[in-house]
């Protein structure tokens with residue numbers, strides 16, 4: 001019996017780059033990446049139609065948000081352009097969701113090729129429901145405690161555009177979970193399985209390609225890798241691999257996408273390196289995140305750090321090489337369970353992150369964060385913390401004793417800290433570091449949210 005078009009549910013984790021921000025953009029270096037307990041879940045269901053009626057429609061909805069429904073028609077584009085979706089109007093306005101739309105173009109095109117659909121074959125209509133765990137978006141203060149205790153998935157009184165992101169990589173987790181749900185829903189398990197290494201590789205390559213196209217730039221891709229594989233050390237793919245892809249729907253898109261994703265394009269083999277075995281936490285240690293109420297501009301910061309690297313290649317290389325060594329040492333200390341060495345390893349990483357910041361003129365670990373992280377080291381049960389990813393003002397990642405007493409002390413410390421003159425509001429998020437990447441889910445987890 002075929003399992004094609006069955007209802008399926010998939011989830012993919014958010015990310016935090018504990019060490020290796022900026023360095024991970026360059027294949028000569030790696031990033032120490034953690035997957036998070038906050039996941040984006042996608043459920044794919046066939047839309048039932050009466051006998052003989054065919055509906056060419058994909059409906060995507062995020063029922064936690066207001067006005068968050070995107071409806072698409074689809075057709076086979078000319079000259080091997082693949083399956084192209086067109087957004088349909090819902091109500092009086094049309095609000096685009098480029099991450100959803102691009103993922104549909106990429107995944108449906110790949111599916112039609114992988115399943116050897118004939119031109120006459122029509123993809124069946126489908127409804128995709130997106131549910132994001134709490135912590136991807138800040139809860140409005142008035143509803144926070146109520147919303148979290150009332151439901152695993154909070155209902156936000158805003159549109160998605162009006163919600164405040166906390167920087168856990170919602171777009172990468174969404175693109176990955178949506179791609180995985182579509183592949184699992186439409187393809188026979190002998191053609192695609194999330195459980196196999198080759199299935200994960202196809203998902204990774206396809207999600208990286210779609211995510212880069214949707215965001216209009218090729219980043220390091222550590223966020224998509226975390227969504228697929230979970231915690232790992234990550235060496236990026238050569239960006240040239242994606243360079244041969246035309247826009248979705250353009251001539252030859254379908255053939256080239258299939259070649260790129262399957263790694264069959266001569267001279268453009270995937271060279272991503274994901275080492276899952278290199279990363280774990282000592283027993284009894286957890287990775288926790290703090291939300292700091294103050295945004296920063298990652299795009300400008302990346303440009304400026306790379307400009308310094310280009311201008312001062314020798315000095316910057318020496319600093320990056322040493323920082324890489326220190327990042328690797330931190331990963332090793334954690335992997336080997338050497339709790340007594342965590343504090344020192346974190347301090348050494350921070351020292352060089354600050355040096356990179358001073359040299360490039362970018363506030364990677366700004367003074368306010370230095371003050372916070374230094375003070376946090378004094379809290380009983382806290383080993384240390386860093387500014388994750390690109391750094392700046394908006395978050396801190398902590399390594400702590402995994403027990404309620406430490407959490408209580410941390411909450412109390414942060415509440416006092418936030419009250420002090422000149423300090424922003426800092427809060428402990430519910431999210432934790434977790435090892436597992438993408439996975440299939442049981443439908444029961446979503447009762448009340450599905451039609």
Ligand SMILES: Nc1ncnc2c1ncn2[C@@H]1O[C@H](COP(=O)(O)OP(=O)(O)OP(=O)(O)O)[C@@H](O)[C@H]1O
Pocket residue numbers: 062097098099100130131132160165166167168169170171172174215223
């Ligand atoms: N729950 C959701 N439902 C539908 N689309 C979503 C959802 N969450 C995120 N998205 C898509 O992802 C976009 C946000 O992506 P963006 O890259 O700006 O943030 P991010 O990935 O969370 O950022 P960061 O890398 O800083 O963590 C939204 O505009 C939307 O297109």
Ligand SMILES: C[C@@](O)(CCOP(=O)(O)O)CC(=O)O
Pocket residue numbers: 016017020021022023024025167219220221222298302388389390391
């Ligand atoms: C600066 C960079 O290395 C990390 C950005 O991480 P984040 O979005 O701040 O979590 C950019 C990248 O890797 O794409």
